[in-house]
Amino acid sequence: MIKSAIFDLDGTLLDRDQSVTLFIDRQYDRLVKYFSHIPKKKYISRFIELDDRGYVWKDKVYQQLCEEFHIDQITWEELLQDYIMEFKNHCVPFPNLFKMLDELKNNNLVLGIITNGKGQFQLDNIKALGIENYFDVILISEWEGLKKPDPLLFTRALEKLRVSANESIFMGDHPENDVKASKYVGMKGIWKKDFQWNHVDADHIIDDLGELPSIIAALNTQNTKCY
Structure with missing residues (x-):
């Protein structure tokens, strides 16, 4: 689940x-x-x-x-x-950002952000998008003393959210820093398509943020059938 x-x-x-x-x-x-x-x-x-x-x-x-x-x-x-x-x-959000976050929250998921960058600068951008209150955990590399793809950054977020890796998905646009790194710790790695790369070894690939809730619903259906 x-x-x-x-x-x-x-x-x-x-x-x-x-x-x-x-x-x-x-x-x-x-x-x-x-x-x-x-x-x-x-x-x-x-x-x-x-x-x-x-x-x-x-x-x-x-x-x-x-x-x-x-x-x-x-x-x-x-x-x-x-x-x-x-x-x-x-700061410009991708389409369907708020719709996606609302759906995930309505489905009782806990949410987090892991981002590389300067601490206050990145937090200011998150606040500017108007999404800070959706997230239970926000980890920014400068403040954490760790940088993606360091697996410790991912495990720290999981610990703070009190979930296991196999209960979590991570979505990002970078094949190594986001997808591969999250899969390494046991999470489902979802790639947000970016024009720089043609093929990424991800569990799922999306073009639009609005696709994510249905992907998570499908994963949960598959997990239910396994029992």
């Missing part, structure tokens, strides 16, 4: 690609007096390229941007601070 659903954040619940594009477009507009010598499209595309879908922290990104584009009227530290303060105002 599946009693718990645990999720990655970026690329799974939060549409990070769309959020980043929205943020950087508006950052350019807000700070245009410092960027007027740079074509807007060029600034946006280079930021997105350097960001590498969140795998490069923004101190490195802004240092590189300042160097390449000769930005000297504002410091990279100030740009980084702007990112930290403003990104949360541009």
